[in-house]
Amino acid sequence: MALERLSFAPDDWSSESMTREIESEHTMYLVAFAGAQLAGAQLAGYAGVLAPSGSTDADIQTIAVAPDHRRAGLGRELMSRLIAHAASARAKAVFLEVRADNPGAQQLYRSLGFGELGVRPRYYRGGIDAVVMKLDHPGESGAA
Known part of the structure; x- marks a missing residue:
């Protein structure tokens, strides 16, 4: 939850929401650690797909x-694995929302084959729009 709060405040999920997500039979979450041994490893990232x-x-x-783990390919790796999971679940399309004021994330998603579908005005706190993106045929994606 510390990384959730650090990354997304004030739009971070509550502990209860995160627990429901992780425990859902319809979601798959990945967790990445940095460090040679798991006992002393540091949480480097996480990602989930419904x-x-x-x-x-x-x-x-x-x-x-x-x-301290950004811009090193971890986000791309996590996204690629989520896309591969969606393809294995026979999804024909993968959707996501990204903050309109986060061009770095938008560029990553475009490089993985996502296209802009539309905008959800004032979706995030502070009146920030969400850009809705879609990847068609994830099984055919170079990312998967």
């Missing part, structure tokens, strides 16, 4: 990378 059985759509729920 890919309900029988659905043709998947949604990237969240992705966070610790500040």
